[in-house]
Each structure stands twice: as structure tokens, then as C-alpha cells.
Amino acid sequence: MPFGQHGIFCPELTRVSARTSGMPSTFFPAGAEIYAQGDTKGGLYQVEFGAVRIYRLLADGRRQISAFHLAGEIFGLQDGSTHHFFAEAICATAIRVMRTTSLDGDLAGELLPVALRSLVRAQEHLLVLGRQNAIERVAAFLIDICDRQGGLRQIELPMSRADIGDYLGLSIETVSRVFSRLRQKGVIRLPSLRSVEIVKPQALEDLVA
Amino acid sequence: MPFGQHGIFCPELTRVSARTSGMPSTFFPAGAEIYAQGDTKGGLYQVEFGAVRIYRLLADGRRQISAFHLAGEIFGLQDGSTHHFFAEAICATAIRVMRTTSLDGDLAGELLPVALRSLVRAQEHLLVLGRQNAIERVAAFLIDICDRQGGLRQIELPMSRADIGDYLGLSIETVSRVFSRLRQKGVIRLPSLRSVEIVKPQALEDLVA
DNA sequence: CGGCAATTTGAAGGCGCTCAAAAGTAGTGG
DNA sequence: CCACTACTTTTGAGCGCCTTCAAATTGCCG
Numbered sequence: 001m002p003f004g005q006h007g008i009f010c011p012e013l014t015r016v017s018a019r020t021s022g023m024p025s026t027f028f029p030a031g032a033e034i035y036a037q038g039d040t041k042g043g044l045y046q047v048e049f050g051a052v053r054i055y056r057l058l059a060d061g062r063r064q065i066s067a068f069h070l071a072g073e074i075f076g077l078q079d080g081s082t083h084h085f086f087a088e089a090i091c092a093t094a095i096r097v098m099r100t101t102s103l104d105g106d107l108a109g110e111l112l113p114v115a116l117r118s119l120v121r122a123q124e125h126l127l128v129l130g131r132q133n134a135i136e137r138v139a140a141f142l143i144d145i146c147d148r149q150g151g152l153r154q155i156e157l158p159m160s161r162a163d164i165g166d167y168l169g170l171s172i173e174t175v176s177r178v179f180s181r182l183r184q185k186g187v188i189r190l191p192s193l194r195s196v197e198i199v200k201p202q203a204l205e206d207l208v209a
Numbered sequence: 210m211p212f213g214q215h216g217i218f219c220p221e222l223t224r225v226s227a228r229t230s231g232m233p234s235t236f237f238p239a240g241a242e243i244y245a246q247g248d249t250k251g252g253l254y255q256v257e258f259g260a261v262r263i264y265r266l267l268a269d270g271r272r273q274i275s276a277f278h279l280a281g282e283i284f285g286l287q288d289g290s291t292h293h294f295f296a297e298a299i300c301a302t303a304i305r306v307m308r309t310t311s312l313d314g315d316l317a318g319e320l321l322p323v324a325l326r327s328l329v330r331a332q333e334h335l336l337v338l339g340r341q342n343a344i345e346r347v348a349a350f351l352i353d354i355c356d357r358q359g360g361l362r363q364i365e366l367p368m369s370r371a372d373i374g375d376y377l378g379l380s381i382e383t384v385s386r387v388f389s390r391l392r393q394k395g396v397i398r399l400p401s402l403r404s405v406e407i408v409k410p411q412a413l414e415d416l417v418a
Numbered sequence: 419c420g421g422c423a424a425t426t427t428g429a430a431g432g433c434g435c436t437c438a439a440a441a442g443t444a445g446t447g448g
Numbered sequence: 449c450c451a452c453t454a455c456t457t458t459t460g461a462g463c464g465c466c467t468t469c470a471a472a473t474t475g476c477c478g
């Protein structure tokens with residue numbers, strides 16, 4: 001099976017996406033692997049709906065999520081012939097696949113901007129992980145997700161606290177404590193476990209300095 | 210002046226590099242700025258000799274070095290029209306410049322591998338900053354520099370402890386303490402301040418897991 | 419309603435940071 | 449050659465933030 005053992009081909013989505021790009025879509029339930037470290041499947045992926053986590057593991061199980069990808073975003077670029085990371089669906093997710101063969105053609109010029117955006121993102125994330133404390137990291141995360149969801153004050157988080165912790169280099173407990181602290185300060189509200197309302201955007205901005 | 214206020218044009222180097230690429234070189238003394246955050250100078254840079262640090266600053270002065278670039282390596286790729294980072298010469302350094310105009314032509318296809326290598330590097334660095342402790346970070350750093358200097362056991366560090374700290378997300382003191390600890394364990398020797406001899410490579414490898 | 423997983427909250431400890439001072443290094447000029 | 453200065457690096461002591469371990473609570477789905 002081309003796109004991970006849990007990948008389920010979805011004819012309806014195929015037809016939908018075919019109208020826009022001519023490429024088929026694949027559906028992944030929550031937790032399904034899209035590709036693994038060492039996989040040789042080349043290609044580029046676009047999130048149609050849902051969310052994806054890109055991560056790496058240490059031998060003892062420590063995990064670092066290097067990026068989340070939301071609807072519309074492109075991922076899967078690789079250096080060399082094999083993937084260096086894992087990609088998993090965070091929730092029910094549809095992925096549009098662009099074949100490697102087409103990359104050699106006209107798309108080559110469009111690939112560079114994608115790579116550069118990812119690079120800038122990763123480098124900015126380095127600043128967060130290297131030089132910011134827990135509350136600053138969470139603030140940066142919320143601002144980032146907010147912007148990528150259209151800038152509305154109401155945020156829907158597809159990922160768990162564990163995912164957020166592994167993205168921000170924090171423990172689950174610390175993430176939870178920071179959320180509580182921001183709530184107590186009146187900076188955010190938590191209408192439900194996976195949604196956040198930003199009450200004082202400026203307070204968040206001030207935290208990331 | 211095209212490449213930072215401290216850039217010194219060096220005719221002799223120009224002639225040398227012209228033989229290989231037809232592009233001129235610029236010399237930068239230690240600490241000289243190559244480009245700054247917000248600069249609109251496009252273009253690609255190659256280190257001829259010396260070393261470069263790429264970094265970002267927080268409002269209160271905290272600094273995160275996202276990458277070091279040694280002789281032969283290419284840097285300066287940017288998303289959009291302005292640089293998002295600072296680039297400085299760490300020591301006496303010569304930089305070969307490739308003009309933006311030439312990038313639009315034949316080089317476009319060669320740019321993608323450069324961007325992808327940087328991306329993979331940054332993402333691997335995220336794992337170090339997010340999920341590894343002090344001794345593991347230093348071990349990863351030494352292995353990386355060692356590989357990039359040809360894999361010899363003797364390493365020459367162009368950068369200060371402060372630079373290493375700002376690259377690894379550690380304080381100067383912690384970097385120094387870890388070096389001492391590795392020396393006491395017999396893993397490395399420190400023939401001088403800026404050189405490291407790796408006595409037990411396997412011990413270092415084991416640390417990064 | 420019951421069971422399981424995710425999240426929250428609490429308590430204690432450790433790793434790395436800050437502050438401080440000593441030791442080492444390099445450059446300069448007498 | 450040596451004295452002097454300025455800077456980097458090393459080492460020490462104490463503290464604080466985050467982690468770990470543990471338990472309570474909440475939310476979800478059958």
C-alpha cells in the first residue's frame with residue numbers, strides 16, 4: 001500500500017480533489033502513519049483537511065515534533081531518496097499526493113518557495129526551543145496556530161497536550177500548567193479541551209517579545 | 210557597500226576565486242556583519258575560508274544561533290525579499306557571492322538541494338534543542354563539527370563558548386562545564402581553548418543515542 | 419452508568435541558570 | 449622579556465524553572 005499501512009483510499013475525495021488538481025486524495029484516520037523515517041517514497045503531500053505531525057524519535061522514545069501541518073499546507077519535501085522523519089495524521093485527515101515524477105518537470109520552480117518557507121519556520125522554531133521559557137513557548141505556539149487558522153480569536157487545536165509538549169520541548173504537565181496560568185490571568189479562555197479563545201492577543205504578543 | 214558595513218573588498222581573493230567560479234570574494238574580519246535581519250539584498254553566499262554564524266535576537270538580547278557555516282558551505286537563502294536573520298563572520302572570513310540575477314537562470318534547480326539540506330539540518334537541530342540535555346547537545350555538536358571538518362579526531366573550533374551556548378540553547382558556563390566533564394571522563398582532550406581532540410568517538414555517539 | 423484515556427493539579431527533586439570570583443589567554447607597549 | 453590590561457574560560461555556590469512521580473478530575477464513548 002503506497003501511503004502507510006493505515007491509509008484508506010477514498011474515491012469520493014478523489015473526485016473532489018480531481019477537480020482542482022487532478023491528483024487523488026488518501027484518507028488517514030487519527031494516528032495513521034503517512035510515511036516513516038527511512039521510507040523511500042518520494043513525493044509531495046498537501047493536507048486537504050485535518051492535521052499532520054512531522055516528528056523524529058530518539059532511541060529511548062523521546063519525541064520531537066518539528067512541525068504541524070494544517071489544511072492547505074504542503075509537506076514531505078526530503079533531501080536525498082529517503083525520509084528523515086515520520087509523518088502521522090493527528091486526526092481524521094485527507095492528503096492529496098503529488099507524484100515525484102511531476103516534480104522533475106514544471107513544479108521544480110514552485111518547490112523552492114515551499115522549502116524556504118519550511119526552512120524559515122524551522123529556524124524560527126529553533127529560537128523558541130533554544131531561548132524561550134515555557135510560557136513564551138506556549139504563547140508563540142498559540143499565535144502561530146491562530147495566524148494559520150485565519151487570525152480569528154477562536155482556535156481549534158487538533159493535537160493533544162502531548163503533541164504540543166513534544167513540539168515545544170516541554171512535558172505534558174508543563175503545557176497544561178501554562179494553559180491554566182494563561183487562563184487564570186485572563187489571557188485565554190478554554191471553552192473545551194481542544195479549543196482556545198484568545199481574550200488578550202496583546203498579552204500573548206508581549207510574551208514572545 | 211553591498212555586503213555589510215565592515216566588508217572589505219579583497220582583489221587578491223577575487224582573482225583566486227574568479228578562476229573557479231567567476232565570482233568575486235569579499236573579506237570580513239572577525240565579528241563583521243555579512244547581512245542583517247530586514248536587509249533586502251538577495252543572493253547566495255559561499256564560505257571560501259573562515260566561518261559564519263546565522264542568528265536571531267529577542268528583544269531583551271537573548272540570541273539563538275540557528276546555524277554555523279564552515280569553508281565550502283552555502284548560506285543566505287531567504288524566503289521573500291528580506292533576510293529574517295543576521296549573518297556574521299566568526300573569524301577572518303572570505304565570502305564568495307552569487308548574484309540574485311543568476312539565481313533566476315540555470316541555478317534555480319541547484320538551489321533546491323541547498324535549501325533541503327539546510328532544512329534537514331534545522332529540523333535535526335530541533336530535536337537536539339527540544340529533547341536532549343546539556344551533555345547530549347554538546348556531543349551532537351562535536352560530532353557535527355567533526356564530520357564537517359573531514360571526520361578527523363582533531364577539531365578546530367572557530368567559535369567561542371558563547372557562540373556554542375547560543376547555538377545549543379545553553380549558558381556559557383554550562384558549555385564549559387560539559388567540556389570539563391567530557392575531559393574528565395577521557396572522552397575528549399582540550400589541547401587548547403579552541404581545539405578539541407576526540408579520544409573516544411563511540412562514547413560521543415552513544416550520547417546522542 | 420461505567421470504563422478508559424486525556425487532562426489537570428499537587429509535591430518533591432534535579433538540571434541548568436544566575437551571580438560571583440578565580441584562572442587562563444592574548445595583545446600591547448615599555 | 450616582562451608587565452599590564454582586557455577578555456575569555458573555568459569553577460564554585462545557591463536558586464529557580466521545569467521534570468518526574470503520583471493522584472484527582474474531567475471528558476468521551478460504548
